Amino acid sequence: MIRFECDYAEGAHERVIQRLVETNMEQTPGYSEDHYCETARGYIRDLCQDDTVAVHFLVGGTQTNALVIAAALRPHQGVIAPMVGHINVHETGAVESYGHKVLAVPCGRDGKITAQDVRNVYHGHWNDVTHEHMVQPGMVYISQPTENGTLYSKAELEAMWEACQDCGLFLFIDGARLGYGLVSEACDLTVPDLVCLSDAFYLGGTKQGLLFGEALVLTNPALKKDFRYLIKQHGGLLAKGRLLGVQFCTMFEDGLYFQAAKEAVDHAMTIRRAFEDRGYPLLFDSYTNQQFPILPDDTLAKLEEEFAFSFWEKVDETRTAVRVCTSWATQKSSVEALIAALDRI
Numbered sequence: 001m002i003r004f005e006c007d008y009a010e011g012a013h014e015r016v017i018q019r020l021v022e023t024n025m026e027q028t029p030g031y032s033e034d035h036y037c038e039t040a041r042g043y044i045r046d047l048c049q050d051d052t053v054a055v056h057f058l059v060g061g062t063q064t065n066a067l068v069i070a071a072a073l074r075p076h077q078g079v080i081a082p083m084v085g086h087i088n089v090h091e092t093g094a095v096e097s098y099g100h101k102v103l104a105v106p107c108g109r110d111g112k113i114t115a116q117d118v119r120n121v122y123h124g125h126w127n128d129v130t131h132e133h134m135v136q137p138g139m140v141y142i143s144q145p146t147e148n149g150t151l152y153s154k155a156e157l158e159a160m161w162e163a164c165q166d167c168g169l170f171l172f173i174d175g176a177r178l179g180y181g182l183v184s185e186a187c188d189l190t191v192p193d194l195v196c197l198s199d200a201f202y203l204g205g206t207k208q209g210l211l212f213g214e215a216l217v218l219t220n221p222a223l224k225k226d227f228r229y230l231i232k233q234h235g236g237l238l239a240k241g242r243l244l245g246v247q248f249c250t251m252f253e254d255g256l257y258f259q260a261a262k263e264a265v266d267h268a269m270t271i272r273r274a275f276e277d278r279g280y281p282l283l284f285d286s287y288t289n290q291q292f293p294i295l296p297d298d299t300l301a302k303l304e305e306e307f308a309f310s311f312w313e314k315v316d317e318t319r320t321a322v323r324v325c326t327s328w329a330t331q332k333s334s335v336e337a338l339i340a341a342l343d344r345i
Contacts, residue, residue: 068200069087
């Protein structure tokens with residue numbers, strides 16, 4: 001069985017494993033205060049082209065999302081997010097468990113919300129004479145790429161940032177798959193752009209070649225203060241924090257993070273073209289590592305004898321959309337096998 005249902009089916013890049021083995025018996029301070037974490041922070045600050053950003057290492061995406069949102073909001077505030085946003089549909093109410101409502105906004109097929117959507121929610125709240133009885137919007141959450149594999153453009157993010165500044169809202173960017181987005185041919189955003197156009201974002205590792213780990217970047221001084229206290233309080237301060245530092249050092253010291261991401265996206269584009277060339281439509285116009293072909297159910301049943309995909313939605317009585325996901329570990333031979341199976345069917 002060849003698995004295409006997610007980008008975290010494998011363990012970690014072999015160079016990460018090798019580095020963990022090589023450093024295994026070293027003694028270092030705990031809680032990410034070791035020299036590996038500090039070196040990794042330096043690499044990330046270099047990417048950001050900003051030495052003032054705060055960099056914190058956390059274990060997973062849900063933990064990172066819930067923690068940043070809890071840190072930013074007061075008890076009576078909530079976070080604006082796309083209806084299909086990860087915090088709204090795939091995190092088991094983690095944000096709500098910390099006492100903050102997700103203010104979900106309907107979005108288009110691209111999975112994005114707009115600056116106007118943000119303004120509408122904000123002004124809709126404050127223009128209601130009963131607003132004191134309602135959850136107050138205090139933050140905006142988006143992801144790059146979106147859950148549908150699509151990308152915010154620089155112009156869209158600039159408009160979003162302007163709306164957040166006008167409304168006094170924090171802007172947080174979920175970057176669990178950020179590397180796959182940044183290397184896409186459809187992306188016109190850079191890491192320094194994200195520094196200038198958000199209050200917080202993270203460079204995902206769990207889905208991009210690490211055993212686990214996310215590198216959170218805080219740009220807003222209001223979020224930086226006492227953040228390690230909050231990490232500890234929410235169970236996120238890993239005692240063996242150097243395990244995160246070693247992994248991020250390995251991925252960022254010579255560009256492996258983006259090289260591996262580019263290979264994954266190249267494989268995804270090959271798969272996209274293969275489906276399109278054979279007449280299968282795509283549910284979303286994605287240029288990242290997630291592709292969403294619409295397949296006749298009988299075709300899908302035959303493919304699933306050899307390949308694993310993620311169900312996405314039932315399109316009609318006879319067709320189903322699935323997610324075909326590549327990763328840092330996807331082999332060219334696996335892509336070729338999928339295309340050969342399409343041709344046999």
